[in-house]
Amino acid sequence: MKPISLRSSILFSLLVLGSCQTQKPSGTAAETVSASVDVTPAKAIYQSKAYAVYPDSVVQGEFVARVLSSKELTSNYQSPVNAFMSPKVIFKFAINGRDNEMPSGVDHIFNCVASNGNCETPVITFGKQYKDETQVPNDVYLAPNTHMKVRLDMRPVLEAFKKQGFYTTATGDKIYKEDFKGVYIAGSTDPLSWDFDNLGGKKEAQLQDPEGDGVYEITLLMNENREEKMTAQQWKMTRNTAAFPQYQSDYPVSDALYNLAIEEMINAVEPDSTFRTGKEWAGVWTRDISYSIILSMAQLQPKVSRYSLMRKVKDGRIVQDTGTGGAYPISTDRMIWAVAAWEVYKATGDEQWLRDTYAIIKKSLLDDQKNALDTETGMMRGESSFLDWREQTYPRWMQPADIYESENLGTNAAHYQANMVAAQMAELLKDTEAAAGFRKVAEGIKAGINKHLWQQEKGYYGQYLYGRNYKILSPRAEALGEALAVLFGVADEERSKTIVAKTPVTDYGIPSIYPTIPGIPPYHNNGVWPFVQSYWGLAAAKAGNEASLTESISAIYRPAALFLTNKENFVAVNGDYAGTQINSSNMLWSLAGSLSMVYKVFFGMDFQANQLELKPFVPKAFAGNRSLTNYKYRNVVLNIEMSGYGNQIKSITMDGKPMERAVIPGNLTGTHTIKIELANNEAGGELNHTVDYTSPETPQVSYKGGKLTWPAVEGAVTYQVMKNGQLLEKTPNTSFAVSADSYAEYMVLAEDKQGVTSFGSEPVMVVSAKYKLVYELEKAAPKARLPYRDFSGTGFVETSKQKNKQVQVKVTIPEQGVYAIDFRYANGNGPINTSNKAAIRTLKKGNATVGTIVLPQRGNDEWSNWGFTNAVEVPLEKGTHTFSLTLEPHNENMHGEVNQAMLDYMRLVKIK
Secondary structure, eight states, rough: OOOOOOOOOOOOOOOOOOOOOOOOHHHHHHHOTTTTOOOOOOOSSSOOOOEEEETTEEEEEEEEEEEEEETTEEEEOOOOOOOOOOEEEEEEEEETSSSSSSSSTTOEEEEEEOOOOOOEEEEETTTOOOOOOOOOOOOOOOOEEEEEEEEOOOOHHHHHHHHSSSEEEEEEEEEGOOOOOOOOEEESSSSSSGGGGGGGTTTGGBBBOTSSEEEEEEEESSOOOGGGOOOSEEEESSOOOOOOOOEEESSSHHHHHHHHHHHHHHOOOTSSSSSSSBBBBOSSSHHHHHHHHIIIIIOOOHHHHHHHHHHHHEEEEEESSGGGSSSSSTTTTHHHHHHHHHHHHHHHOOOHHHHHHHHHHHHHHHHHHHHTBOOOTTOOOOOOSSSSOOOHHHHOOOHHHHHHHOEEEEHHHHHHHHHHHHHHHHHHOOOHHHHHHHHHHHHHHHHHHHHEEEEEEEEEOOOOESSSSSEEEEEOEEEHHHHHHHTSSSSHHHHHHHHHHHEOOOEBBOOOOESSSSSSSSSTTTOOHHHHHHHHHHHHHHOHHHHHHHHHHHHHHHHHHTTSSOOOOOTTTTGGGGSSSSSSSSSOOOOHHHHHIIIIIOEEEEEEESSSEEEEOOOOGOEEEEEEEEEETTTTEEEEEEEBBBBSSEEEETEEESSSSSSSTTTOOEEEEEEEEEOOOOOOOOOOEEOOOBBBOOOEEEEETEEEEEEOOTTTTEEEEEEETTTEEEESSEEEEEESSOEEEEEEEEEETSSSSSSOOOOOOOOGGGGHHHHHHGGGGGOOOOOOOOOOOOEEEEESSOOSSEEEEEESSOEEEEEEEEEEEOEEESSSSSSOOOEEEEEEEETTTEEEEEOOOEEEETTTTEEEEOOOEEOOOEEEEEEEOOOGGGGGGSSOOOOOOOEEEEEEEEEE
């Protein structure tokens, strides 16, 4: 992630944040916006306890956005983030930037009550929890621009370096003296962050030892008043938008926000004719442009869409952006590119584009089938689509190899649609055999989603399967995945209606995930993303849920009007953009989503291979007249007029003549006028309105002497003990006796009084030593001559594109069964959260491929940081077998040149 640059703003005088009641602006508050504004009461389009949307304004408490014309908006919004921040600062320290001071969930707590603008912690000893017991009144807040001095006693660590050359942390990490790069601070209050993946090397978070006495310190500017926490006073259109479709309706707020989005879209086009992801995000990002193109950019900017998509192609394959563990195949949502490419074809009918992109999509999908397909479930492995900051959506214990093994709803919905797109492309290009193959994979993914991720008792899909040799389902709702399942037809009509009606939504919109994960600041967690809200609105329209659709449109309009820009995200619990970890204005997929409400909802534009079908849906709240002129579809210009409301067409004409169907043929030319009268039907629909809710913390489970034990979790009333992916027992106790007679994998979930569960604990493997086989690989291949430490046996083996492209091992199996095979490895080619150098290998038994082994990055230059790959399950007869770990052509990663790791040993564990 890149830091956000400061943005110049002109602010109105701060209004005191009063009652949360939403009402039509009048009197003093309205005069603050503009003395000349008409404040005649009008009926709200949408109103809740949090905010209201009127035809010409948006009101949230004392904050008002007002439409002065279709090309001018004003707002007095100011983020309240500085005013009511808790003085409780939760933090911990991190050697070399890693989360290694204390177990996950154990943190220091300090009440920063300022005196003369300063506060100071006592000297805290590294590894020993400090809890400030000072009682602070509820009406005392962390004063803006407070300087907090933190002091840390590192002498126990330094003494260990001196005596034995290394220090072993409470988390089991062994830090060598020569590898010590510094100690950093992480936490929950701005400017602190729990982003350990980006902490190492972050100078502003590094403690120093000014006296050289082993007591490190840092002074932090807490709750800083920064310009990025403020919004502009006014937006007035400055761009010429005449080349694009012109929208006009009976609702000034809708017209103005449409024009704002069109202007920001123009701002988002770089000089090289590619899309800029956001004001603060330069460059082209695969998922960002793809989701934006699907929403509306294929219609408005087909050439820029083509240029941008082709920028994300390398060696004939779709590029997976840098990400967790070195990107692909830990992350596999790059295939949403295929859906975007298809959207461009449907909008343009460009046959050369069809041929070119089909070849790219075909090659990418075939690689994915080999590298990421789980043949048992039918689903694809890989990280959540767009939710690519692992701490924000995954348990803290999950390493990149675990994320690779997980099977996520949104990513699988994208893969389903990508395979369906490839099948349709293949059929158009007469590649019949390939078309059948892609449809078969797609149907397998669809069946897997509906079998393994559907939650009948909740009425929506779960988030992902996770674990190790036995997986369980995370029951959290994942907004984008739920929406894509509806839009792409993974869910049938009945389930689609249930999903839209039952998935939890909160006051300011649909959160990316629900419920919130404890201890993680807002971004994906406790965050609403307008582009996701747009997909949710499209899903609501497809499911025929008018109530959900009305609220979705309002949830898109509120932030754009108040913030006077299409922001990247905002905090789910209070609707404020300034409280999230990272944010940007002029965000491509946010503005694309706003425009999609006009094109794909109000006018119902459904692009197909050879035609454009109109399926308008105007909620009753937006009833009235609207027009869209100068709309270009292939070789035709359309001027569309529409009246009424509902999702049924009463009458439709083209150039004054009745149309049998609301379909525009793909080969139509010229300029035509279409008039639509809607049937004024009410579609109804229900929503699952709920308050923001936080799940319990994840238990920390250990095993010793036939017993599982874990510290009590705050708020938990019982604990679910899972054995091999199935519920074994519920217990109020914090220990549980287990047998070690045969293999078992245990996970423990904390459950609160509302029945909400935590993430499952890191799996604990309980197995007899006779069922665990270890083969030192330096006995099977040349030993590496590299100065790395902490390997087992007498050495380790380097595997790369130049060395040991095949490592062959003979194993002797004492007993028939199913064995989980994995490897202890190191990969220091990059940090755990960025870059693109995950190593990939194919595991073979004899000449038969049995699975893919992924060796993700574990830290930049951290070659003595060893961990385990994913495991491949293989049925084996008693006797001798030959395995090989090989680099195959489809094992190319996204870097292309560096595909390297160190191999310590091969492990085989009998699990069945």
